Amino acid sequence: MEYRKIKDEDEVRDAGVEDVGKSFLLSVPDNDLTSEGETKIDSHREKVKWKRKSVVTLALTVLTSSQGILIVWSKRAGKYEYSVTTANFMVETLKCAISLVALGRIWKKDGVNEDNRLTTTLDEVIVYPIPAALYLVKNLLQYYIFAYVDAPGYQILKNFNIISTGVLYRIILKKRLSEIQWAAFVLLAAGCTTAQLNSNSDRVLQTPFQGWVMAIVMALLSGFAGVYTEAIIKKRPSRNINVQNFWLYVFGMCFNAVAMLVQDFDAVMNKGFFHGYSFITVLMIFNHALSGIAVSMVMKYADNIVKVYSTSVAMLLTAVVSVFLFGFHLSLAFFLGTVVVSVAIYLHSAGKIQR
């Protein structure tokens, strides 16, 4: 299978990569240096890495949570008037543009070198369309699952993503979580679901068998796409993230262009590309683009597990902020779910494997 091949190549390449890259890949401190000077540099490097990891995680949490708030806001403002496929295409285009601007600045500063050149080999680029393709399949399935589950039920079932990401992270990236961390991950899924409970949630238990299967398949696709993206990005640790993002997003643009042509060709032709765009629409596109870049950064400098925790906390933050912005009420279930998620975060950090 393709991902096994990547994994094997990964291991072969590892031997040759520089130290920083190696420790990104393994996410463990390099403590095999003995001379004092090297240890100092090493501890400084660790600090820089830790800072970078924290900043991208915080950025992802804030962006995802404001994304949730924008969605609530746009829903309150009325129905979506614009075509969703054009908006998705704009998000991908914007991400590409931002990556190119960032690259331009780097080229100006450091010059073009092996790690930050945009040109690439077939061997490097061939895997980049896969995540975009997986998300496309998942989004197509999304239309069909609503035949079996209603929208609030689907929100509940989406928490399978947490479990599937953990399992695929273990299987594909071969990274270990301690038993306590696995327990924390189960709690994260249970806590997020609890926080989303409302008086109609029990209806989801009546989901027919096909609905459960589709929910699980979608969770696996989404988890696989995430883990695969991490594998691609981490495969070449020294490669500049903006180049890697550029190639990821170029294929995202292609797939979204196809979706747009298939689904909304007439509407775009008759009403125009930007028909129905409002100020909120533009804000949402910018927010989605920035969150997408934050996700890539988290994949590069942290991992899928951090991403899942970050987006879960964002979900809770969105609800709390909505209380102040839109006068929402928090339920007892939300409070209990938040307690469980908080304990899960503590346990994930307390349960770190000691090596």
Place this chain on the structure above:
Amino acid sequence: MEYRKIKDEDEVRDAGVEDVGKSFLLSVPDNDLTSEGETKIDSHREKVKWKRKSVVTLALTVLTSSQGILIVWSKRAGKYEYSVTTANFMVETLKCAISLVALGRIWKKDGVNEDNRLTTTLDEVIVYPIPAALYLVKNLLQYYIFAYVDAPGYQILKNFNIISTGVLYRIILKKRLSEIQWAAFVLLAAGCTTAQLNSNSDRVLQTPFQGWVMAIVMALLSGFAGVYTEAIIKKRPSRNINVQNFWLYVFGMCFNAVAMLVQDFDAVMNKGFFHGYSFITVLMIFNHALSGIAVSMVMKYADNIVKVYSTSVAMLLTAVVSVFLFGFHLSLAFFLGTVVVSVAIYLHSAGKIQR
């Protein structure tokens, strides 16, 4: 304060107690013996203790869970026709009788000695009325809290007991829980509450300030009574549990006799003591008596933490069994709560302090 005095006496006495007693008190294996023979005896002793601990915990779980089922059954069968105070008095009397019968068998086998004689000193017996008195105050408060909270809301607030027991266990008995075990305890409380959620649960958030205060005071009283009972029973580890139970229950009888006279004197005089007793009533009295004895045993051979886990699992078991017996439906919240409680149990055992 009284409990500090006990604690100090405890430490002084410890020096003189035999090994088995000492390790009951500290709940850690005695590994300071070096000769092979002694180590073997020691490991055998550990096994016996572990077995006894498991049996009493299992008994408490099964009895508490069938207690829940009997309550549902009696509610379905109709209103309580009998006087609750006479039933409580009967429970205490039955516990006393069972303790005496058990003692009689022990006397026949081993003869009367310092540890199993029924006669006692004022110094030993003076603390025994305290748990019964605390429970009486708590039960009196129970009448007043319903002015602020409805019955389902009170069920939710009762989960404060879990937290208060943990905190008082730490403060009064000075026993340590690891950080993971504290996290597990918070999860146990959150999980139990989640499992009990229903569409009306959010009303509990509207509880007025007095209601919260009373709920917390009641949780502290109940937690204190439990922890204090453990302190009394473990204070004299070599003393036979049946003697200790006898004295606990004698004072239980006294307090319940007073409650009966104050509240139901007329009814008992006019209608008779056993008016309205049915087969279920008798079953419930037997079940309560046996559960009470199981609680004492858990206090002697395990501790309050084990008791809380055991009764929490019993609550979940009651719900599952009720599905089969009474056709109840389990909610998604119940399922999520069960997941969280299960993880809490795992973490409590995984987080054991290694010494």
